[in-house]
Amino acid sequence: MRKGKRVIKKIEEKIKRQVTFAKRKKSLIKKAYELSVLCDVHLGLIIFSHSNRLYDFCSNSTSMENLIMRYQKEKEGQTTAEHSFHSDQCSDCVKTKESMMREIENLKLNLQLYDGHGLNLLTYDELLSFELHLESSLQHARARKQQQQQTDQKLKGKEKGQGSSWEQLMWQAERQMMTCQRQKDPAPANEGGVPFLRWGTTHRRSSPP
């Protein structure tokens, strides 16, 4: 039975504090879950108990790593470089990190070209190459689209046939190969966090139709 208003101040009695922590943590995670589902938003919650135990929650269709990356991307844009504070501890790590940052920068610049940004930094010849490259990309994409369209139609036609059609098997095998090829890293970091597709929707086909 609650009496009086709750004063938000550290609970000094250890037992009470632990009990309250367990209860409130549970409902906080529940609330986070509800918000993520009701409003279809991505969110992550990280809690370290007083005994340093980790509790976390992350909305479906994303991963904490993904959220962290997006968070850092946001913050990066807001503040200027503030990585200086954890640099003096291990300079070799920092160096490697710097080279990785450069690589990320370069990759991003390359991706930006496809959005039409930075084209003015290219020579005429490079623009020509780029144009040819784009035409080739377009061909690939269209070919794949057509292929998939046909596959989908065939599948639809055979929907009530045998349990697993040739196309389905091929599709699965193909996907498995790609997945295997793309995920040398055993870490399940990509389980829900597919690469962010900047030019459109963010979800990839997760199973054959």
Added chain:
Amino acid sequence: MRKGKRVIKKIEEKIKRQVTFAKRKKSLIKKAYELSVLCDVHLGLIIFSHSNRLYDFCSNSTSMENLIMRYQKEKEGQTTAEHSFHSDQCSDCVKTKESMMREIENLKLNLQLYDGHGLNLLTYDELLSFELHLESSLQHARARKQQQQQTDQKLKGKEKGQGSSWEQLMWQAERQMMTCQRQKDPAPANEGGVPFLRWGTTHRRSSPP
């Protein structure tokens, strides 16, 4: 006035969803704050709205970066700890490196799409979006090519005119804008390592012709 139990399912009406998001987000952050104070624990909350806006909360006496580092350290401990040989001296650096590696992976996957690799992981709708995106890219590139062609011709014609032509000035201004826009980060990450243009030559125009 609430009637009946809340069913936790995505709210389809956009307006309702937004209102609920605003209200629940507010109280979720409040609850997070209360838990952190009452129980004196460290916690972080990251929320991305449907419009991709970031809202976050982090308990006092720590920072989100710190929490993220601790989180990643925990998670790493849960999976096979095979990076221990990397450098146990600065494991927090390793964590950050891991997230960077993942980002690099993602960026590379996105770039590979333009080479026609991984298209089979896209849904039909995504392929459509991608196709449209490529067409737009192509338009941009062609427009820029034409623009540069004209500029080059004019410059050639006026080569012996006044020291700085209008086009040159405009080009310089444009380039300066782009450079400025692209390098919020004051770090000279691009000093020597120009982005590697995978689809052709590797050098970019470094000065107006």
Added chain:
DNA sequence: AGAGCTATATATAATGC
């Protein structure tokens, strides 16, 4: 968007087991 209002639904502090 955001601020109040109101009737319910939930959360939760204290207690006992």
Added chain:
DNA sequence: TGCATTATATATAGCTC
């Protein structure tokens, strides 16, 4: 520890402004 109970305090959906 954890679980159930219970009396209150909060949260919140729908509404108006």
